[in-house]
Amino acid sequence: MHILITGAAGxxxxxxxxxxxxxxxxxxxxxxxxxxxxIVEPEAPLSNGPEILTNAGxxxxxxxxxxxxxxxxxxxxxxxxxxxxxxxxxxxLGMAVNLDxxxxxxxxxxxxxxxxxxxxxxxxxxxxxxMPDVLDDATERTPQTSYGTQKSIxxxxxxxxxxxxxxxxxxxxxxxxxxxxxxxxxxxxxxxxSIIREPLQGDEVICPVHDQQPxxxxxxxxxxxxxxxxxxxxxxxxGMVPAITLPGLTLTVKEMLAALERVSNKDVVAKVKFVPxxxxxxxxxxxxxHFETPRAERLGFSKDSDYESIIRGFMGNDMxxxx
Amino acid sequence: MHILITGAAGxxxxxxxxxxxxxxxxxxxxxxxxxxxxIVEPEAPLSNGPEILTNAGxxxxxxxxxxxxxxxxxxxxxxxxxxxxxxxxxxxLGMAVNLDxxxxxxxxxxxxxxxxxxxxxxxxxxxxxxMPDVLDDATERTPQTSYGTQKSIxxxxxxxxxxxxxxxxxxxxxxxxxxxxxxxxxxxxxxxxSIIREPLQGDEVICPVHDQQPxxxxxxxxxxxxxxxxxxxxxxxxGMVPAITLPGLTLTVKEMLAALERVSNKDVVAKVKFVPxxxxxxxxxxxxxHFETPRAERLGFSKDSDYESIIRGFMGNDMxxxx
Numbered sequence: 001m002h003i004l005i006t007g008a009a010g011x012x013x014x015x016x017x018x019x020x021x022x023x024x025x026x027x028x029x030x031x032x033x034x035x036x037x038x039i040v041e042p043e044a045p046l047s048n049g050p051e052i053l054t055n056a057g058x059x060x061x062x063x064x065x066x067x068x069x070x071x072x073x074x075x076x077x078x079x080x081x082x083x084x085x086x087x088x089x090x091x092x093l094g095m096a097v098n099l100d101x102x103x104x105x106x107x108x109x110x111x112x113x114x115x116x117x118x119x120x121x122x123x124x125x126x127x128x129x130x131m132p133d134v135l136d137d138a139t140e141r142t143p144q145t146s147y148g149t150q151k152s153i154x155x156x157x158x159x160x161x162x163x164x165x166x167x168x169x170x171x172x173x174x175x176x177x178x179x180x181x182x183x184x185x186x187x188x189x190x191x192x193x194s195i196i197r198e199p200l201q202g203d204e205v206i207c208p209v210h211d212q213q214p215x216x217x218x219x220x221x222x223x224x225x226x227x228x229x230x231x232x233x234x235x236x237x238x239g240m241v242p243a244i245t246l247p248g249l250t251l252t253v254k255e256m257l258a259a260l261e262r263v264s265n266k267d268v269v270a271k272v273k274f275v276p277x278x279x280x281x282x283x284x285x286x287x288x289x290h291f292e293t294p295r296a297e298r299l300g301f302s303k304d305s306d307y308e309s310i311i312r313g314f315m316g317n318d319m320x321x322x323x
Numbered sequence: 324m325h326i327l328i329t330g331a332a333g334x335x336x337x338x339x340x341x342x343x344x345x346x347x348x349x350x351x352x353x354x355x356x357x358x359x360x361x362i363v364e365p366e367a368p369l370s371n372g373p374e375i376l377t378n379a380g381x382x383x384x385x386x387x388x389x390x391x392x393x394x395x396x397x398x399x400x401x402x403x404x405x406x407x408x409x410x411x412x413x414x415x416l417g418m419a420v421n422l423d424x425x426x427x428x429x430x431x432x433x434x435x436x437x438x439x440x441x442x443x444x445x446x447x448x449x450x451x452x453x454m455p456d457v458l459d460d461a462t463e464r465t466p467q468t469s470y471g472t473q474k475s476i477x478x479x480x481x482x483x484x485x486x487x488x489x490x491x492x493x494x495x496x497x498x499x500x501x502x503x504x505x506x507x508x509x510x511x512x513x514x515x516x517s518i519i520r521e522p523l524q525g526d527e528v529i530c531p532v533h534d535q536q537p538x539x540x541x542x543x544x545x546x547x548x549x550x551x552x553x554x555x556x557x558x559x560x561x562g563m564v565p566a567i568t569l570p571g572l573t574l575t576v577k578e579m580l581a582a583l584e585r586v587s588n589k590d591v592v593a594k595v596k597f598v599p600x601x602x603x604x605x606x607x608x609x610x611x612x613h614f615e616t617p618r619a620e621r622l623g624f625s626k627d628s629d630y631e632s633i634i635r636g637f638m639g640n641d642m643x644x645x646x
Contacts, residue, residue, distance in 0.1 A: 130460075130562075137463075139463060140462060153476050156464075156476055156479075240465070
């Protein structure tokens, strides 16, 4: 079976590709080929079997979805996206990547001879506006960003394409994934990784939000686990609405830094300086922070046990010592 | 001010056009021109002032949105749509009309020198799937039809274009509008009008659903009132989510026919024959039927007082005596 991963140079895409190349199978079926696509050429992971094709390109280009999917694709993990602050800055680019490219991929999948799987990385940024204190599986999506709007539209399209039998798809609304390795990105949430990553790597870092700011988070390992679970889940288990919020943990900045201190020391935590940024704070104020996810838990999706283990996962797998 | 109405040959579009041509103003501003667009040429209503342009065309044609909006349009009532059963039968046509044409109109509006109004006719078909017994302003939209999916996407786009300041828009999720004059259409709900219209006009009619089937309805007069109200409502009143379900009445078929008997007689009601249609019944089973609409009511949107007055409105304005 041939599998396509878009956004494969990204931090989650990379881990997912490495896992599939190592496992050589999904849902009990052998993986013959992995196509890894992104705007920059993704690294090829070590493979225990599958042929690895890496591919750089512009996902908004006409015809590219059809070329990538080919005519024997077994399914797609669609992770490529313009992140929140990026889609807010450049509305048209956000629409092109987050909406049109998703639709082009869905259409390419619909044209396949066999109904393919389709795992779409959506986001809790789909929520916003008038929200209850605790969001659950019945909360209305009234996003207050273009990114959230585009992800929410993705949920709807994936659900309808699945209902029509064009794909066997699902949309997973991801909590903020921490701790992201590498450099800060354009996501308004990037500080949630930076305040852990930079101090551990020996660098000072600015936290642009106040220390009572909560964030709904999950680890990269759990997300990879849940994406594979989503692919493997039988259609009948998904039922009428194959779009869910994945489980996560809610912590304030203060709680995150307390966990950081428990796995390191006071000197590490002292590298975090608070310099409020009204623009970032305002975006974060509009985000949902407390969730109940009974449906995902009933379906067997995983949840991190605590924040210390998320930080230890980063230290064991992704940390780079700078100083 | 120039106003564009799409779907202007339709039953609501026609009444809205007639009302604006009569009033000559909206939100206290004079209307200089009304462009009435549909797939068939709309009738020009009697005008007390505004120039009336009627226009037949295909709303999915490239460039048509820009041509229709022109460069001095004050706003759009976007009513054109492929209805529920139509969009289910022809997925691509539904996407082209209900999603792409809406987006093309939004883009044409965004290009205008002054921020235009944009009233989008959405639908309670946006709801479906796992629903509470009574839906309200916080109920998630998980539609189970392509029509509902496309209307729900419209709600999201209109909300985001408004938030970005590209338009001053709103999306009104319409209850089923009864009593529709003329012929049955492709909407799976068309029977709700037929079972009143045909008997009153002297014809027998088949009811394809059982007599306990509830339906959430409103009258054409109330919808026209509410569309104008929506245009006139200040942006600050709409707040963060300019997409609402309009108020309506919920009645079972049995209650509708009892009201019909009260405004006519037993012989009229006897013209309704029950011939179950499993396909139509299944679609209707998936529809939301009981709503609370506190937000719309707080904003001042109107609600019909009772079903008898809805029927009398049809008898006074739209009924044609066939036999």
